[in-house]
Amino acid sequence: MAIKSRFLISTTLILLLTCFFSWLSMRVLAEDIIGSWVERYAEKQVRYDKVRTLLPLIQEVNLSKEFANLNALTLWAKNPHDDNLKAQALQETEKFRPRFSDGSYFIALKGNDRYYYSDGEKPINSDYYRYTLDASKNSDAWFYGIMEKNLDLHLNVNPDVELGVVKLWSDVLIREGDEVLGVVGTGLDLSTFLNQMVEKQDIYSAILFTSPEGSIQLYQNEALISFSSLTNESNNQKCIFKLLDDEASHALLKSTYALAKESPNHVETAVVKKDGVRQLASVIYIPEIDWFQVNFIDINNFLPFTEFSGLLIVFAISLVFALLIVYLLLAVIVTKPIAELESSIRALGENQYKAPKLSRFAGPEIKRLVAHYRNISKTLLSYQQELEEKVATRTAELSRLSKRDPLTELYNRRGFEMHMADYMQKWESARTPFGLINVDVDRFKSINDQYGHGAGDLVLQRIADYLIEIVGENGEVSRWGGDEFLILVKQADVASLALISKQLLGKSNPLIVDIKSQNVTIQFSVGSALVQEEDTLADILHRADKAMYAVKFAGRD
Numbered sequence: 001m002a003i004k005s006r007f008l009i010s011t012t013l014i015l016l017l018t019c020f021f022s023w024l025s026m027r028v029l030a031e032d033i034i035g036s037w038v039e040r041y042a043e044k045q046v047r048y049d050k051v052r053t054l055l056p057l058i059q060e061v062n063l064s065k066e067f068a069n070l071n072a073l074t075l076w077a078k079n080p081h082d083d084n085l086k087a088q089a090l091q092e093t094e095k096f097r098p099r100f101s102d103g104s105y106f107i108a109l110k111g112n113d114r115y116y117y118s119d120g121e122k123p124i125n126s127d128y129y130r131y132t133l134d135a136s137k138n139s140d141a142w143f144y145g146i147m148e149k150n151l152d153l154h155l156n157v158n159p160d161v162e163l164g165v166v167k168l169w170s171d172v173l174i175r176e177g178d179e180v181l182g183v184v185g186t187g188l189d190l191s192t193f194l195n196q197m198v199e200k201q202d203i204y205s206a207i208l209f210t211s212p213e214g215s216i217q218l219y220q221n222e223a224l225i226s227f228s229s230l231t232n233e234s235n236n237q238k239c240i241f242k243l244l245d246d247e248a249s250h251a252l253l254k255s256t257y258a259l260a261k262e263s264p265n266h267v268e269t270a271v272v273k274k275d276g277v278r279q280l281a282s283v284i285y286i287p288e289i290d291w292f293q294v295n296f297i298d299i300n301n302f303l304p305f306t307e308f309s310g311l312l313i314v315f316a317i318s319l320v321f322a323l324l325i326v327y328l329l330l331a332v333i334v335t336k337p338i339a340e341l342e343s344s345i346r347a348l349g350e351n352q353y354k355a356p357k358l359s360r361f362a363g364p365e366i367k368r369l370v371a372h373y374r375n376i377s378k379t380l381l382s383y384q385q386e387l388e389e390k391v392a393t394r395t396a397e398l399s400r401l402s403k404r405d406p407l408t409e410l411y412n413r414r415g416f417e418m419h420m421a422d423y424m425q426k427w428e429s430a431r432t433p434f435g436l437i438n439v440d441v442d443r444f445k446s447i448n449d450q451y452g453h454g455a456g457d458l459v460l461q462r463i464a465d466y467l468i469e470i471v472g473e474n475g476e477v478s479r480w481g482g483d484e485f486l487i488l489v490k491q492a493d494v495a496s497l498a499l500i501s502k503q504l505l506g507k508s509n510p511l512i513v514d515i516k517s518q519n520v521t522i523q524f525s526v527g528s529a530l531v532q533e534e535d536t537l538a539d540i541l542h543r544a545d546k547a548m549y550a551v552k553f554a555g556r557d
């Protein structure tokens with residue numbers, strides 16, 4: 001795999017790993033930040049919600065307590081059948097009534113089991129009597145339950161069957177000493193109360209108020225409110241724990257309730273699973289009304305992790321840019337110069353020098369490498385050129401030697417045959433007559449025998465010069481073998497051939513060679529032939545040879 005690809009793959013892997021771990025650490029960091037922000041926010045929100053939501057309620061409770069302590073009311077409660085006391089009591093309570101925010105109150109007396117209610121409307125009957133309480137009726141169980149449990153204060157959400165409304169009741173006992181005389185209180189219209197609660201509710205959190213057992217007393221979703229919590233079996237109640245998704249969350253919230261109860265008005269928190277998401281439950285116990293307030297905050301919704309995704313995208317884009325820059329740098333500094341070097345080396349393989357072009361950004365190591373390569377390649381090329389020249393010279397020399405006789409430097413038989421083949425090809429078109437003269441040295445053996453082989457060689461060289469001299473520019477001399485020579489006469493006719501032959505026969509001016517200070521006359525037998533139509537080289541040679549031998553043997557007679 002190419003360096004570039006390897007580098008790209010490994011860098012991409014490294015960057016992906018970096019991205020992954022950055023994402024992980026960012027996630028952990030973001031969760032920590034979100035967690036701590038949510039906790040701080042929750043603590044403030046819980047306290048704020050407590051004051052905001054419960055202030056009117058607590059105000060009503062306090063008014064109810066004050067109402068229960070009205071002297072005239074206590075006197076009447078002790079003597080419920082005394083009409084005078086009743087009249088005095090109702091006069092007092094009617095004076096008190098406008099102080100309740102709902103402008104209504106109820107009085108339920110133990111002595112006569114009667115329930116009185118006033119809301120400012122003209123009463124059906126003058127004494128505000130509405131109905132008689134019945135211990136066997138489920139709808140009246142709250143009254144007997146409060147008295148039985150001796151609860152000084154009880155907040156209760158309960159439908160008033162007779163009045164046909166659901167109210168948030170603050171029930172307070174009328175007592176004289178330890179004696180319980182009845183229950184009084186006021187009711188807030190639940191729907192109005194809940195609407196106010198929802199209107200003012202923070203968008204991130206849901207507030208619930210529950211009894212210590214967890215039954216929901218106030219919640220924006222009215223359907224989940226547990227009515228008459230005092231009298232219902234806890235299993236049937238609409239319980240806060242049942243809003244949670246799993247057992248672990250259930251147990252955690254319960255233990256948080258226990259912690260909150262240990263330190264009233266102190267906010268305890270727990271992360272639970274509700275409605276399929278993680279939520280921070282902030283729990284505070286409000287001893288004044290013996291309720292727990294719970295705020296649920298959807299952590300992700302409060303500060304969604306997606307808020308951080310922008311950062312992550314910026315990070316990822318930066319990484320991609322970094323990768324691109326690294327890739328480009330790698331190309332400019334390393335891979336492009338290496339590719340240049342490679343193409344130059346390839347050209348060198350074909351005996352061409354192609355200088356590698358390097359940009360000024362190429363890495364210094366590569367520049368040094370290329371500089372070494374340039375020197376080596378130039379040396380290599382000059383060696384090669386030198387070698388080729390030597391080979392060419394040697395080849396030419398060999399070719400020359402293969403065609404020339406080393407002793408006389410004349411064409412040897414092979415060289416002359418090749419030369420004649422060319423010559424005859426040209427002659428085919430030019431048709432300029434030529435001739436061949438066969439020259440054989442007479443009794444050359446005796447020269448060797450008499451003066452030695454070396455002397456014989458010198459004589460042969462001398463003969464070669466002599467023959468060249470005789471034929472001049474118009475001829476070419478070759479050594480046909482041993483002491484036999486062939487002369488090509490280029491522009492020839494019978495007369496010119498006869499003239500040369502006559503000169504060679506040397507009757508008037510023979511060749512005299514000085515051998516070891518002795519003048520030795522060299523004599524030749526000569527035969528010539530003029531080229532004829534349709535002749536081959538062999539044909540002319542044959543005729544010249546024949547003519548020469550005819551002369552030689554004729555001379556011996």
Ligand SMILES: Nc1nc2c(ncn2[C@@H]2O[C@H](COP(=O)(O)OP(=O)(O)OP(=O)(O)O)[C@@H](O)[C@H]2O)c(=O)[nH]1
Pocket residue numbers: 407440441442443444445446448452453454455456457460481482483
């Ligand atoms: N020194 C020397 N002698 C050579 C060379 N080539 C051939 N000879 C000799 O030339 C002689 C040729 O002898 P022959 O063919 O009998 O010819 P000849 O002695 O001239 O006799 P005829 O031709 O019949 O007159 C031989 O003795 C060869 O050894 C050479 O290169 N150098």
